[in-house]
Amino acid sequence: MGTALRWLLFVPYGAWLLIFVLLPLGLVVVTSLRDIDGAWTLANYERFLTPTYLAMAGTSVGYAFLITVITLAVAYPAAYLLTRTRQKAFWLIFLILPSWVNLLLKTYAFLGLLALHGPVNALFLAAGLPERPLLFTDFSFLLVSIYIFIPFMILPIFNAIEEIPPGLIEAARDLGAGRWDVFRRVIWPLSLDGVRAGVQAVFIPALSLFMITRLIAGNRVITLGTAIEEHFLVTQDWGMGATIAVMLVVMMAAVMAVVGRKGERT
Amino acid sequence: MRAIAGLYGFVAAAALLLWGVLAGLEHAAGGPADRTLIVFNWGDYLDPSLLQAFEAETGIRVVLETFDSNEAMLAKIRQGGTPYDVAVPSEYALSRMIAEGLVRPLDPALLPNLKNLDPRFLNLPFDPGNRYSVPYFWGTVGIAYNREALGEGAIRSWNDLWDPRFRDSILLIDGVREVIGLGLQSLGYSLNDTDPVHLAEAKARLDALKPNVRAIVGDEIKFLLAGEEAPIGVVWSGDAAEVIDENDAFDYVIPEEGSNLWFDSLVIPTTARNVAGAHAFINFLLDAEVAAQNTEYILYSTPNRAAMALLPPEIRDDRRFYPDDATLRRLEVYRDLGRRTLAAYSELYMAFKMHRK
Numbered sequence: 001m002g003t004a005l006r007w008l009l010f011v012p013y014g015a016w017l018l019i020f021v022l023l024p025l026g027l028v029v030v031t032s033l034r035d036i037d038g039a040w041t042l043a044n045y046e047r048f049l050t051p052t053y054l055a056m057a058g059t060s061v062g063y064a065f066l067i068t069v070i071t072l073a074v075a076y077p078a079a080y081l082l083t084r085t086r087q088k089a090f091w092l093i094f095l096i097l098p099s100w101v102n103l104l105l106k107t108y109a110f111l112g113l114l115a116l117h118g119p120v121n122a123l124f125l126a127a128g129l130p131e132r133p134l135l136f137t138d139f140s141f142l143l144v145s146i147y148i149f150i151p152f153m154i155l156p157i158f159n160a161i162e163e164i165p166p167g168l169i170e171a172a173r174d175l176g177a178g179r180w181d182v183f184r185r186v187i188w189p190l191s192l193d194g195v196r197a198g199v200q201a202v203f204i205p206a207l208s209l210f211m212i213t214r215l216i217a218g219n220r221v222i223t224l225g226t227a228i229e230e231h232f233l234v235t236q237d238w239g240m241g242a243t244i245a246v247m248l249v250v251m252m253a254a255v256m257a258v259v260g261r262k263g264e265r266t
Numbered sequence: 267m268r269a270i271a272g273l274y275g276f277v278a279a280a281a282l283l284l285w286g287v288l289a290g291l292e293h294a295a296g297g298p299a300d301r302t303l304i305v306f307n308w309g310d311y312l313d314p315s316l317l318q319a320f321e322a323e324t325g326i327r328v329v330l331e332t333f334d335s336n337e338a339m340l341a342k343i344r345q346g347g348t349p350y351d352v353a354v355p356s357e358y359a360l361s362r363m364i365a366e367g368l369v370r371p372l373d374p375a376l377l378p379n380l381k382n383l384d385p386r387f388l389n390l391p392f393d394p395g396n397r398y399s400v401p402y403f404w405g406t407v408g409i410a411y412n413r414e415a416l417g418e419g420a421i422r423s424w425n426d427l428w429d430p431r432f433r434d435s436i437l438l439i440d441g442v443r444e445v446i447g448l449g450l451q452s453l454g455y456s457l458n459d460t461d462p463v464h465l466a467e468a469k470a471r472l473d474a475l476k477p478n479v480r481a482i483v484g485d486e487i488k489f490l491l492a493g494e495e496a497p498i499g500v501v502w503s504g505d506a507a508e509v510i511d512e513n514d515a516f517d518y519v520i521p522e523e524g525s526n527l528w529f530d531s532l533v534i535p536t537t538a539r540n541v542a543g544a545h546a547f548i549n550f551l552l553d554a555e556v557a558a559q560n561t562e563y564i565l566y567s568t569p570n571r572a573a574m575a576l577l578p579p580e581i582r583d584d585r586r587f588y589p590d591d592a593t594l595r596r597l598e599v600y601r602d603l604g605r606r607t608l609a610a611y612s613e614l615y616m617a618f619k620m621h622r623k
Binding site for chain 2: 036052055056108111115116117118133135136214215217218219220222226227230231232233234235236237
């Protein structure tokens, strides 16, 4: 009776997967093979290999990489300290709270904060420093993106560190390992699963950011996400938009493969 | 196992219940089709208190959805997921909608307030005889600049934007036709030029402007300029009026080389389910007092002659927003260029955005 029931239980998720993941993905691939008049072609992929799109792909990957690395650098110590505090639940809520606020709203808030005559520049003035343009710079783009992604990095790392049995750490101490060695040889390797999950949760959406690129970066940063939006909404060249989407999926799959493999057996 | 079966049962029951509640609600509201009206408008392009007035007057509930470009609006109407009852295309998008059969003919008998409109804005080439559309607002594209920071008359033409004094000083509105158009007009070409050689020249000309461009932004350009984030903005006339309203250091000029003259119209897409309600809504907006109130709220230029009479003279006589005939003759209306040319425009525009100084 076991197998029949198990198959039955798989039906809802299987149907979900088919209707909302596989079918749309198939449609995207089919669309990517059509030109602006609907004829079959591979020209879209040729166009992707021209300097404009390659540069865009390079920018997207570069920024996504930077965002992920800096987010990790901020989030890992935070997650680690979080596991060492007494009121874990309280601090966790405190860190997660901002992610309850709508993304667009937060972005608009930054638009006000970073304005030329906004509060941040007022602080600069008060400190005797001149006002400086903060909006529409690489710095503000990275700042806002990282701010938005931090909770997605902290949570899985926090969970991974929490799950390390305290006995292992005590044993390492008893056997003569210093603080650094305990971290390097016990905590870090055992928390890697969390890091991997966090990196995926940040890198993949960072690759296709598009709203922040306009609002905070003033279209000075152009990612593939922006190009997809442009092709679907403005140009009506769904074929090219779909091609970029397919290339993004390929790039994401590559990242998953690399990140996944590295930690399989350390 | 039993627990899981129970869970399935629960989910199914909940879904059924919600479906029942929804059906009940729709029934109580008198059916969705004739008691609600789905209006698809540009963002911030209608005085919200007028919506309440219309709802109170007719008992029709208005659902307002917004878009930020003609292209996005067209894509959603073409795709047909939402049964929009009223939409607000600009003239070149309207021609496309007529050509593709996306709009239904209007019934003039249901629009007695048509008599309020200025005949200069009726029977225009994109919809002869106004079979499908009624003008809503019109305006121009131009340059808003901070005259206190830059000096009175610092900017008169598109070509002034290239002045090296204005490094990192310009905000551009994020529109393909607007940006490529200013490149073309600064070279003396038409806004509707389709010659690839001219387009390439315009792109090169725009790349040279890049050092002066601080950012390319959307609707937020209004509060960015009013907050003096940058002293110069390439904007639609009504946005400029709003900036000036909030910060009177700003002035608005229609560039000497010429610019774009545009008309936004009210139409009823073929997706409409509440055709009678849509006519009632359009007629309501054409009412002299309603149109005057709406104009004072939005600050774009109204084609409604009866409403003009009700406007304060400082709005009515402002030549920047109601330009004289000599200026109007310099302006060009966008033509629908077809998908291929628009794709070429977009490609250049994206390359321009990618261009690093």
